[in-house]
Amino acid sequence: MNDGLLLSMRGISKAFPGVQALLNVDFSLHKGEIHALMGENGAGKSTLIKVLTGVYELESGEIRLDGIDHPVVNHSPQEAQTNGISTVYQEVNLCPNLTVAENLFLGRQPKKHGLIDWKTINRKSSEILRSLDISAEPGKPLGECSLAIQQMIAIARAVDMQCRVLILDEPTSSLDDEEVEKLFALMRKLRGEGVGIIFVTHFLDQVYEVCDRITVLRNGELVGDYEVEKLPRVQLVAKMLGKEFDDLADIKSERQGSGAATEPVIEAKGLTHAGTIKPFDLTINQGEIIGLTGLLGSGRSELVRTIYGADRPTGGTLKVKGKAVNITKPLDAMKNNMAYLPEDRKRDGVIADLSVRENIILALQAKRGMFHLMSRKEMEEAADRYINLLEIKTPDREKPVGSLSGGNQQKVILGRWLLTNPDYLILDEPTRGIDIGTKTEIQKLVLKMADEGKTVTFISSEIEEMLRTCSRIAVLRDGLKVGELTGDDLTQVRIMQTIAGNQTDKEASETDGKEGADV
């Protein structure tokens, strides 16, 4: 076995201020192997790759490459390239205004009498393209080629530069099915020639289609290194999310069966935002807490953003409390008494420069309009009310919200929306990146709100948290709502099975489909 080893990374650790991005991670790649690197956001995939390619400095651990008898430390991507390690990113790093041939030989143009030898470039380019079965004209500007071709050109360039380890970082995210197939054909061809490929992706189907082995990372640590045939999808999902199958205790929601169906608050029919979320039907009743789950990029956030008008719907209808509404922007949604706590607190949530008081009153102020400025007294009372109610830890209400801790910032945004007294609240990852104590507080608050008759959509990567709070969970995969689980089906196992869309568990997906259709 060992003689086929191409790349071996041992005990790799990397810390950034406040974060241990990688801790003692091992990774090995064999010749002629396509190796998937899997993990949720923040698992450490890209950090591992950046350490390997010299974007980040190696802190501790050892990297060894076949044919080099000393440990390798790359200080820059260029150095990695000379050592035979090339990376092709999702965004192609080539020049779209130059031709295919120019891009292939950029920076290493063959010369004749000190001038660029165009003949050789064009001849060699044709050879390379033909040998890899890439259907592109050498003389065509790269920008006129499809994205898949551009990516393949980038790969061809890497291969021609004697690369033995090829890293493909999310190469398929912006490709359609046919293009993905072409890319896979190229990958298989390179595998046949002995190139080791590290394939980073979020798409489970693709992993099972093209990969030989899988390495799973979670929270910067190695979960394991598996052969694809020996790791069923459900297991893979469990490993990515950090739930061993044996430990899966059936945690039941404390709010057993929310009783008789009340009137629906949200009724979406075929609602869609082209490119991010496929048409979905969703009905949410008053006082209900519905969870949305799925892997990263499955469309959880995109679904709620479409309901809220953060992304303008491109099709379908939406009824709020039985009344058809046309929501094209967040203010429309707010006027229909919706509230939306976004996933990315820093980018979409806090106004870091402004004070706690201003951050709390802003949404209500926006709803009232520019010419109805709240009085200073009203603002201060509102701010104080939510600082006390949510136990926001701040020296005073005039502190810039950016100086508070993450959990307290989240509470400020929660306060902002509670102040608008919404009927329907969308909470997208409200507990991410905040301490355990605050997490529990927020979960309790969500339950309390539902008891008061508010309707909540709760999104979380932590399934346990959703099981504790939600009475119904909708599952998404690759931008499509694939099922809804209620009652006895609300278990971790069933959720993971639905996320994985495992063929071995056909009856599960069938029941899911039925339930989805019923609603």
Added chain:
Amino acid sequence: MKKTTGFDWKKITHSRFFMPIVCLLLVLLVNVIQTPNFFAVSINNGVLYGYLVDIINRASELVILAVGMTLVTASSGGQDISVGAVMAVAASICCQILSGGAVSTNTLMAPIIIAFIAALVASMICGAFNGFLVSVLGIQPMVATLILFTAGRGIAQLVTKGQITYVRVDAYKVMGGYIGKCPIPTPVFFAIGVVIVVNLILKKTALGLYIESVGSNGSASRLMGLNSTRIKFLTYVILGLLSGIAGVVASSRIYSADANNIGLNLEMDAILAVALGGNNLSGGKFNLVGSVIGAYTIQALTTTLYAMKVSADQLPVYKAIVVIIIVVLQSPTFQKKIRAMRHGKAVAVNAG
């Protein structure tokens, strides 16, 4: 900055007005040393006279521009460099209407108010054009306003048919001169009026809060129902209007429309005033009064340098030195250094 000795001192140094006022005092201090009679104010021919009066009078257009520039900076995180050219457009339209199209006139061919309003409408259209490029098309403010920066004076030349239009009528000189027997120059009233009106708008409506919110985090602002496009657009229109007022005042001072020289280089002074006022040039929270103090500081600096017999050609060099100092003082690296000096406290705050 000195080591803090007491709570009050620290409170003062942390005030948003601290730096702007220190800068102004510094410039004035230089004056006292250089020109002993600097603060002397006398009455000649029934009007106030002296260096100080001159500074306050001459700074008026800059104050008006700085107010608008502050709002544009806060909302869009960029600056409008076309304000000087827009002043020229407004001035040329105003004078051209008053002269009835002639190169020079000794009688008004149209009521001043009509010409004034026409000039303001034209400058608001200029502002709306800038605002459209920045807020709707998302072009970098500096690049977007570069268009009118270069084209504006050309437009003004077109309006005046390449001539300097003179309006030799006493009634027109009032805006840049004196009202009746009032000893205080009229531009001062314009400046004060603009500051008061804009401040009232910001205090009585939520516009100020909206601008800060949009400038600080546009994406989050949108998600809580603010129309960041419209708010940015509005600030550019306001700046356009204020440029128009400044342009007419400047034109009235010389009772003519000199398309090449009205408001020349004033855009840079206006931006500098905003920076001097302690405003973050990349948008967000703003300090209007700081900008006004900044505008007076710059005019004080200019007047000082003239009083020290520095020629107009060399003036930019000294201004540049001041700009360098301010930019360094506000740079993240320097701020970090200062924070490192007060290390213990800073860490405690961050950890909390």
